[in-house]
Amino acid sequence: MFPSIEPNEVGNSGLLWLFISYGYLLFKASNLISEGSELLLLVPSLAGLVGGVVLPLLGAVPDGAIMLFSGLGDISTAQETLSVGVGALAGSTIMLLTVPWGMSVFAGRVDIAPSAKDDKLCAHYSSKPKLSEGQSLKNSGVAITKETKHASMIMILTTIPYFLIQVPAFFIKGDTSAEIAQGEKIWACLAFIICISGFVWYLGIHVQASKEDEEKFHRMEKIKDLLTSGKVSLTGALCNVVETFDGGDGSNIATNGGGYDAINNGGEGISIETTEYLRNVLIMPFQKYDKDQSQGLQKAELGIFLRDFKENISSEELDILFEKYDKDKNGIISFDEFIAACHSIIISSKSIRRPQTSISSTASRDVETSFAKSVIAAATEDDGEEEEEVPHDLAHLSGEEQQYEIKKRAFTMLGFGTFLVLLFSDPMVDVMQEIAVRVHISPFYVSFILAPLASNASEVLASTYYASKKTTKTITVAFSALLGAAAMNNTFCLSIFMGLIYFRGLAWEFTAETIAIVSCQFFIYFMTKGDTMTASKGLIILSFFPFSIALVAILEALGFD
Numbered sequence: 001m002f003p004s005i006e007p008n009e010v011g012n013s014g015l016l017w018l019f020i021s022y023g024y025l026l027f028k029a030s031n032l033i034s035e036g037s038e039l040l041l042l043v044p045s046l047a048g049l050v051g052g053v054v055l056p057l058l059g060a061v062p063d064g065a066i067m068l069f070s071g072l073g074d075i076s077t078a079q080e081t082l083s084v085g086v087g088a089l090a091g092s093t094i095m096l097l098t099v100p101w102g103m104s105v106f107a108g109r110v111d112i113a114p115s116a117k118d119d120k121l122c123a124h125y126s127s128k129p130k131l132s133e134g135q136s137l138k139n140s141g142v143a144i145t146k147e148t149k150h151a152s153m154i155m156i157l158t159t160i161p162y163f164l165i166q167v168p169a170f171f172i173k174g175d176t177s178a179e180i181a182q183g184e185k186i187w188a189c190l191a192f193i194i195c196i197s198g199f200v201w202y203l204g205i206h207v208q209a210s211k212e213d214e215e216k217f218h219r220m221e222k223i224k225d226l227l228t229s230g231k232v233s234l235t236g237a238l239c240n241v242v243e244t245f246d247g248g249d250g251s252n253i254a255t256n257g258g259g260y261d262a263i264n265n266g267g268e269g270i271s272i273e274t275t276e277y278l279r280n281v282l283i284m285p286f287q288k289y290d291k292d293q294s295q296g297l298q299k300a301e302l303g304i305f306l307r308d309f310k311e312n313i314s315s316e317e318l319d320i321l322f323e324k325y326d327k328d329k330n331g332i333i334s335f336d337e338f339i340a341a342c343h344s345i346i347i348s349s350k351s352i353r354r355p356q357t358s359i360s361s362t363a364s365r366d367v368e369t370s371f372a373k374s375v376i377a378a379a380t381e382d383d384g385e386e387e388e389e390v391p392h393d394l395a396h397l398s399g400e401e402q403q404y405e406i407k408k409r410a411f412t413m414l415g416f417g418t419f420l421v422l423l424f425s426d427p428m429v430d431v432m433q434e435i436a437v438r439v440h441i442s443p444f445y446v447s448f449i450l451a452p453l454a455s456n457a458s459e460v461l462a463s464t465y466y467a468s469k470k471t472t473k474t475i476t477v478a479f480s481a482l483l484g485a486a487a488m489n490n491t492f493c494l495s496i497f498m499g500l501i502y503f504r505g506l507a508w509e510f511t512a513e514t515i516a517i518v519s520c521q522f523f524i525y526f527m528t529k530g531d532t533m534t535a536s537k538g539l540i541i542l543s544f545f546p547f548s549i550a551l552v553a554i555l556e557a558l559g560f561d
Helices: 012-042 044-059 061-070 075-108 146-157 160-171 177-229 234-245 272-289 299-308 315-325 335-348 362-379 399-439 443-455 457-467 472-504 511-527 535-557
Strands: 110-114 121-123 140-143 532-534
Touching: 012 061, 012 399, 012 443, 061 075, 061 399, 061 443, 061 472, 075 140, 075 399, 075 443, 075 457, 075 472, 075 511, 075 535, 121 140, 121 532, 140 472, 140 535, 146 177, 146 472, 146 511, 160 177, 160 472, 160 511, 177 472, 234 272, 234 335, 272 299, 272 335, 299 315, 299 335, 315 335, 399 443, 443 535, 457 472, 472 511, 511 535, 532 535
Parallel strands: none
Antiparallel strands: 110 121, 110 140, 140 532
8 A cells, every 4th residue: 555665674764754754744634624714713613523523523633543553464463563552542531631731721721810799719800911920829810710620520431431341351361362352342232332332422412512503603693683773672682592591481580560660579590591691792891881991881881882772771770770780889799790780680570571661762763873882893703712713815705606616625635634534543653663663662662652733733732722812612612622632532542442443353452541441431521520620720731641552551561461
């Protein structure tokens, strides 16, 4: 199979050249796959699937190809070369959960200090500057969101196949690898089925999540359009959302007369879904109306907000509202208090049950609509994040032509990148095997260190880049991608090994490596139990990569296979 250069027929410099050449080609192939996947984000019908399905799946292709080819070839040497594949699996999984994770914590760290609400330590992403000069490692770090915790739990669940194959392997003995393989065969088959099932389950979770996110996005965009055009008030735009999330039968909506007459009873019993939705829609308007950047709205600022968003609230009602929701009586309403106040207005206003009240002055209406439009337009912007842009050479085309060209370019990049991976993974395995022979160490250690450099470099750079934007969303994206890659290794990539063991009659003799892989994942799981992760913890996580190499060496020295 091309390329046909045999690593054992070249000198040391030639071997180094082969490694650099194949490594560079695999690196470029990984980048092609990544860039092609990112282009698909510009296709609305596919964007929801890219992050949860396409990127993790295609990101696992380079590692999976190395693992597959390590177990192919002559059966007499396949057991030995399988160590290269296991090294790639261990190196990829452990490296992704340590090196880029630690780098992401340092790149994305902000001040960690007690919350003004309950004195609970939290990451302050809204402060300016986000990271104080000279801040210590213990007092700076990142947020661990519920999405990160959920992804961490999924990763742990996908480690089950390791236990299915490794626990029996402890007790199965034999004089030869063939005898051990025969005893492990049924367990390898079971682990193979669990891996495939876990892989399908994992993709299913993300497909469903992408559909929900897409529906939520469209609802939110519609609300912003309605508010931007001045067609409805704040209440008119959000009342259906509140009704749906807070009960769905309208029981929470006041129907008695008097405009905002139920203001003293509103804002209570607000659901988590409503809170999250209102926070997403109203965060940027809140920040824009907070003229003095005090992290809260004064009474006058709140009144301007309500007037600009078509809520005809009287001075007396504004006084009642402000008095009710200024919980700490400091003269300003925090963002959480602001959300509760808006919820109160939405469920209290009779404008839910009546047509939109007209504005008496056309000039006044135009001014107010213009101001509201600028605020909502700002709300659609990222908080420091970059949006996906259509390539410049396609910008002059019509929307339909752009979509066609984007799809063609994306699938061309994905196809060519995958072709390069399949073409050069096999010779890369041979090169790493030959390097191990010449330096007289196990092929596992060579592939553990070198394989991730070629196949996972793009993930390292991408996660660090996202984290450096220092927002809750981007640090969640960075961590979720790394945890997702580990879950993909536990399902897609491990299924390749289980298939090789079952169908080719190879033996699973990698106890030390398995302990290192599983230990790393449980270590990360417990490190993500809190709501924040300090930079000092990030340093500990970073150090786990060299520690895991030492762990494998120690376990092997103690007699583990």
